[in-house]
Amino acid sequence: MKVFKFGGASVKDAEGVKNVSLVLESEGFENCVLVVSAMGKTTNALEKAVQNYFDKIDYQTEIEKVKQNHLEISKGLFQEHHPVFSEISLFFDDIESFLRRNKSPNYNFVYDQVVSCGEMISSKILSEYLNDIQFKNHWLDARDYIKTDSNYREGNINWEETQRKISELDCDSCFVTQGFIGSEANNFTVTLGREGSDYSAAIFAYCLNAEAMTIWKDVPGVMTGDPRKFENVNLLSNISYEEAIEMAYYGASVIHPKTLQPLKQKNIPFYVKSFLEPKKPGTKVGSSEQTENQETYILKENQNLMRISTRDFAFIAEEHLSQIFALLAKHKITISLMQTSAISFVLCVEDKYDHIDDLNQELQINFNSEVVKNVSLFTVRNAKLEDLNKFYENKNILLEQISKKTIQVVTN
Template sequence: MKVFKFGGASVKDADSVRNVAAVLGSQGFDKCLLVVSAMGKTTNALESVVEKYFKKEDYQSEIEEIKKNHIAVAKGLFKEEHTVFGEISLFFDDIDSFLRRNKSPNYSFVYDQVVSCGELISSKILSEYLNEEGYTNQWLDARDYIKTDNTYREGSVNWQLTEANMETIDRSKSYVTQGFIGSDENNFTVTLGREGSDYSAAIFAYCLGADAMTIWKDVPGVMTGDPRKFKNVELLSNISYEEAIEMAYYGASVIHPKTLQPLKQKHIPFFVKSFVEPEKKGTKVGISENNQHIESYILKDNQILMNIATRDFSFIAEEHLSLIFSLLAKYKIKISLMQNSAISLALCLEDKYHHIDELNEELSRTFNTEVVKNVSLFTVRNANMDDLTRFYENRKVLLEQTSRQTLQMVTA
């Protein structure tokens, strides 16, 4: 069995949905499971619905606008009497009904129940269209298979239960399901983190023992740098799991950081290919004698540099680190880079949930702190260590770190 993942850009409108069918026509759809993201910018729009709901603003008109967009896509694919139109309306009725009945003040809980509908709707439209075009498939609700804890917006997978659930899937058939979502023990929806659809595909691939997994993007594959940010980048045709994991950790946007580990454990080959040019080879991630180690560049924006120092000039000791890390975990703030001296600790942080001010308030009760927002983390993998000066040109470097063949610098 093989697993394909199609992101939001690949199903953003009717022409894009038709192109998915064309890709399947060239690649084959036999014994295939498709994992689908929400259409286009739907996730952003649904996030806005949740924000307006908590601000007690008019969120219903926004729901209606998102519904109209999906109906417009469906009209470009189906005849007016098709049952899919009724199903689309039901999904949006469910969103409105949930928000009217909801009593929970938990933002993350409400977020997951609402934003997850984007994937449910897009996968239903794609599944119905593929069946119309002769690509016989069954629509699966990913929440029936991927089980998690109740850490809303960042669910942790219960692998034992998830694997048991997927034993019921007939490997001889083809399916369409959703990325990004699972459910907890009470069957409430739990999302797997922003951009988590790649991770969903890897979970399915791991549990189904897939022959291969492919994510279809609007780029040729994994490049040595984002062509929108760097010049003269080239395609990486073959890289190892370890190299891909490092690139994802440092912020390469093509690969979700959690995706690689499940695939690596079962040595499942992982491909990144273009849905614009599906006949091209793209990038293969796996075990190969041809794996490349080419200088690559990753720029991670919207970072925060925090400097933490003891007030009495004592050493940063284990009890200090324990407090700092516990607060980072409490506020779900992730470390992108860390560097310590005897009396201070410098952290480059990613604050997805906007809790940096709360973190700083707590830390400043014990330490002297300094926060610099809107910095960037620039990483060079497989750097030529004999020629590093070129990377410092026109950059204001606030922090730097070099290890083996990796150069990292935090810049203003």
């Protein structure tokens, strides 16, 4: 069994959906699971609708725009009276019906019920199109197979239940399903975190003991830097699970941080390839002795720098760190870099849910704290330390850290 994951850029329009069939023709469509993201910028648009709903302003217009976009894409794929058009309309009717009846004030719960529809619709369109052109497949609702707890927007996998359900699939068939989503015990939708479709693919690969997993991107593979942000970058042909995990931790956007762990546990090779040039080899991630340790560059933007210190000039001790970490966990704020001194604790953090001001307010009850917003974290892996000065050129350095051959600097 093989697992393929197609991201939003690969199915953003009718031509993209058609191109998926060309990739499958190149790779072979036997015994595989296709995991699909929402089309293009659908997730962003549905997020805006949810925000408008809670702000008590017009959310219907945003939903209608998304609906019309999917109908327009479908016109480039199907005959006029194809059943898929009514199915698309039903998905959007369900969104509006849910929002009219909803009584829950829980933003994260509502978010998951609405935003998850992007993957449901894109996977249905792709499945129907492939069946029409004789790539026979079964459409699966991922929520029937990936079971989670009730931690909305960051669902934790119930591995035992998920394994049991996915193991029931017929490995001699082909399936199209959704990334990013699962469901909790009451069958409400739970998303797996932003950009979580790669993780979904890894879950299916793990539970099916897949021979390989491939993520199809608009880049040739894992590069030594994001070509949209850095010049003169190269393709990494072979990297180890360990190096890939490190790169994901430091913010390499081509790999979702949670993806590697289940694959490594069963030694399932993981490929990153271009859907624009499917014949090219891309990058292989696995237990390879040929791992390339080239100098790589990673830029994480939209970060926040926090400086926290004791009010009585006391040392930052274990009990202080315990309080700080508890508040970070409470507000779902993740640490990208940290550095401690005698009386201060400095953090570069990612605030996915806009909780940084609430965190800072709570910290100021017992500490002195300040926040510098919208900073960038620049990381160099396998750095040539003799060339250190070039990493500081034209940068306003707020924080720096050097560890073995990894350099990290926070700039604004």
